[in-house]
Amino acid sequence: MSESTYDVVKVDLSDGRDYPIYIGTGYSEEQAAEMLSSHIEGSKALLVTNDRISPMYLEKYESLIRQNKEVHTLVLPDGEEKKTMEVLQLILDKALEVGLDRKCTFLALGGGVIGDMVGFAAAIYQRGVNFIQIPTTVMAMVDSSVGGKTGVNHPLGKNMIGAFHQPQCVFIDTDNLSTLPDRELQSGISEIIKYGLIRDADLFEWLEENMDSLLKRDALALRYAVKRSCENKAEVVKADEKEAGVRATLNLGHTFGHAIESGSGYGTWLHGEAVAIGTAMAASMSARMEWIDQGLLKRTYDLLEKANLPIELPLDSPMNQATFLKYMAADKKVANGKLRLILLKGELGNCEFTGDFDEGAMVETIDNFVAECQGAAV
Numbered sequence: 001m002s003e004s005t006y007d008v009v010k011v012d013l014s015d016g017r018d019y020p021i022y023i024g025t026g027y028s029e030e031q032a033a034e035m036l037s038s039h040i041e042g043s044k045a046l047l048v049t050n051d052r053i054s055p056m057y058l059e060k061y062e063s064l065i066r067q068n069k070e071v072h073t074l075v076l077p078d079g080e081e082k083k084t085m086e087v088l089q090l091i092l093d094k095a096l097e098v099g100l101d102r103k104c105t106f107l108a109l110g111g112g113v114i115g116d117m118v119g120f121a122a123a124i125y126q127r128g129v130n131f132i133q134i135p136t137t138v139m140a141m142v143d144s145s146v147g148g149k150t151g152v153n154h155p156l157g158k159n160m161i162g163a164f165h166q167p168q169c170v171f172i173d174t175d176n177l178s179t180l181p182d183r184e185l186q187s188g189i190s191e192i193i194k195y196g197l198i199r200d201a202d203l204f205e206w207l208e209e210n211m212d213s214l215l216k217r218d219a220l221a222l223r224y225a226v227k228r229s230c231e232n233k234a235e236v237v238k239a240d241e242k243e244a245g246v247r248a249t250l251n252l253g254h255t256f257g258h259a260i261e262s263g264s265g266y267g268t269w270l271h272g273e274a275v276a277i278g279t280a281m282a283a284s285m286s287a288r289m290e291w292i293d294q295g296l297l298k299r300t301y302d303l304l305e306k307a308n309l310p311i312e313l314p315l316d317s318p319m320n321q322a323t324f325l326k327y328m329a330a331d332k333k334v335a336n337g338k339l340r341l342i343l344l345k346g347e348l349g350n351c352e353f354t355g356d357f358d359e360g361a362m363v364e365t366i367d368n369f370v371a372e373c374q375g376a377a378v
């Protein structure tokens, strides 16, 4: 079989920490084994996945890595509600039990939950070891595997415990998306829409034209959306690795969305679904403040709905104004007690990260979405 052609998007960082994101399909065994092992420091690797992914992909990646390295495996329980310190401890336990030293590499095989947890374990194991991302969901391919945000949830807030720790490489095989359920596919598209809204009007317009192909998993459409998203994320991370400024724009919709995830109970909403409602709320608030016009608000709602994503809370949602405000007050973007938000401003593809917004418009927006979910007139 001829070798796969793949794209490479580079994440440029300081101090020689640049790394490649490989985006391809149909890699030969030899090629994939060689590509992965070239980024594995030391002779030993720990490959971590979950119990939903392991029957489908663990053996394949284990045997690829075993061609060149000693590999240990660990299968964690699946689910957003398992993104905890307790489950992360299992990774550290395993690494110690099999005697991994500092010159080892952890590999994360899975979606954003596995990637965030394995990355955080790699950040703290013996004060930091190398790791590789092998993302298997759209969410992980377009967003979570890139940029080095790692961590776990806390009952009082999403991703509250974590570290910035960049991978050695991101290895994407879009063939692995063939087994991904539709709901998960759609959840990942939420973050692609985000790139369009915050900085890439052409991508937003491409999504308006090509959403059906994406939902049907057309190979070229998937490849284009993954590559373009990785390019957007790599540019932002290069400009601001540790979120001193512009990186915060990647959090569009997340202040509301994270409140929905934490307040509803982790796992009730998929991350991308909560972000979709949060994005609708951020857009609605921007329109309320007259930072964007009604036309852009409608295009935002329409595109989210075209991706089969939610743009409102259901009638039985436990979310209310107090719950939103409680979780939002603990958001990681709060500085000196002041909440900062990402709001859309001006033409499509522009946004602002600011604490200088109309708080009344924020509370009205929350009330409007909560009232809608309670079925009251607004």
Ligand SMILES: NC(=O)c1ccc[n+]([C@@H]2O[C@H](COP(=O)([O-])OP(=O)(O)OC[C@H]3O[C@@H](n4cnc5c(N)ncnc54)[C@H](O)[C@@H]3O)[C@@H](O)[C@H]2O)c1
Pocket: 050, 052, 053, 078, 079, 080, 083, 110, 111, 112, 113, 114, 116, 136, 137, 138, 139, 140, 143, 144, 145, 146, 147, 148, 149, 150, 159, 176, 177, 178, 179, 180, 181, 184, 187, 188, 270, 271, 272
């Ligand atoms: N670090 C970041 O920058 C960043 C960015 C975005 C999201 N996140 C985090 O990522 C998490 C969400 O990631 P996610 O949406 O990938 O969820 P996930 O990791 O829970 O994966 C979704 C579901 O799909 C299953 N799955 C994974 N790959 C599969 C495949 N190929 N075929 C069939 N099933 C498969 C998983 O086992 C899981 O049940 C959240 O915790 C979010 O906070 C982090």
Ligand SMILES: O=C(O)C(=O)C[C@@H](O)[C@H](O)[C@H](O)COP(=O)(O)O
Pocket: 143, 147, 149, 158, 159, 191, 243, 247, 248, 250, 251, 254, 332
């Ligand atoms: O990479 C980033 O920066 C992001 O904000 C990407 C988000 O999509 C992602 O959900 C991230 O985990 C949120 O980070 P947090 O710091 O708000 O927890």
Ligand SMILES: [Zn+2]
Pocket: 143, 191, 254, 271, 275
């Ligand atoms: Zn996100």
